Amino acid sequence: METVSVNKAHGGVQGVYRHDSAATGTSMTFAAFVPDHEPGARLPVLWFLSGLTCTHANVMEKGEFRAACAEHGIILIAPDTSPRGDDVPDDATYDFGKGAGFYVDATEAPWSANFRMRSYIEDELPALVAAEFPADMARQGITGHSMGGHGALTIGLRNPDRFRSVSAFAPIVSPLHCPWGEKALTGYLGQDRTTWRKYDACALIEDGARVPEILVDQGDADQFLSDQLKPELLSDACRTAGIDLTLRMQPGYDHSYYFISTFMPDHVAWHAERLA
């Protein structure tokens, strides 16, 4: 693991790191904030998965999470949203290819060679974080925004033993039922929609996946609310399954980091309580 940059911030260290990923076959970059801590201490870890077009840098620069992470003594890890590099296949649109990995292991050519973000986030990067940072991997939470909210929900639902807490900001709750999801999962996984179900939070719940509770913040002025995000589908699935969903519709907020940063301290505190 190579250190790209480190900056002292809010008493801790905001770092950017690069490593060669076996999962994606590329170099991968991620951001990690480690608060000030006692020597030898092991801190809980909150994962933040980012949305379409983002890298590790967007939330690092605009997320306003460091004050809260410092207050609660939580490490925040912000991975990239896809493999990168000249040899990685891409698509001219913003919602497929680079910057749009959708946290799946692609099975369709040419994507399957590199677009293995599920394995990267679920297996490879946690092992690296455990080895390189003062992280207590028995205390992990996960959150994310939009496509990254989809990632947080699906990875959280598939791994309830790993994550004690799952939240999301304006998540895509069902790729099976929105244009972004249909385009991306057709491309990465093919036409057989049964293979998509493990990458769809609502379908995972319908198929038996369980977490005790979920926190979601959603702006009611979000331009993607009705055609892409559809939080009511998650509400229905959680109600049927008996999952305690707290869905907060936030009046006047849109899909931007101005929305995320406003409610970030709430999410960090909510995770901190569950990771204590």
Add this chain to the structure above:
Amino acid sequence: METVSVNKAHGGVQGVYRHDSAATGTSMTFAAFVPDHEPGARLPVLWFLSGLTCTHANVMEKGEFRAACAEHGIILIAPDTSPRGDDVPDDATYDFGKGAGFYVDATEAPWSANFRMRSYIEDELPALVAAEFPADMARQGITGHSMGGHGALTIGLRNPDRFRSVSAFAPIVSPLHCPWGEKALTGYLGQDRTTWRKYDACALIEDGARVPEILVDQGDADQFLSDQLKPELLSDACRTAGIDLTLRMQPGYDHSYYFISTFMPDHVAWHAERLA
């Protein structure tokens, strides 16, 4: 005044606005955060002047001021650092020309036609803010970073009746005594260094300018500390003049927004106390 964008954030509105400036002869863009407030209320105003290479957007995205401004009920105005546009003269280097206005009224050709940032910040933009926002112009404070810290100190010192509170992050305290300042002021004002003194915080103090107190945060790992920033010159000037300078050397912090955002809540609270 034209609205470029508005986003709800921390209960208030983060806006970006554009207007035709008589001072610079160009279109100018600035950011304004207006917290939630009672109808008819007039809020104190904190000006944030940005550093070299910045626009209005850097602090807006990375400054982490909104939570504190919402808590204290303060408007924050973030102007651009120079005139912009294809017709505006420029220089190939980062520390002169566009993005490097140094908050002076240039007297040398070709800069004097547009680089009139002193008049813009001191006269034109305040009038616009007073007219367009719920601002109590009797309660203004000013701060800034690096070149913008120079701007905040010099504008604050020249206008003690307008600003009740003056602070800075890692400011250039004496353009007369650093390479950035010597280059820029030679270009904008010419070889006669006596004309520079009204744009030099230390010289202004030596020449009799007074404010009751100044707060400065400065990282001790700042890469520009010893050759450009030289806070000891401000300490010496304030000590001689009897100005109450609080200079906090922050261990391990650099010149970046990771430093600024860490201490931003302190500065907002400090100004709020003085603008109450």
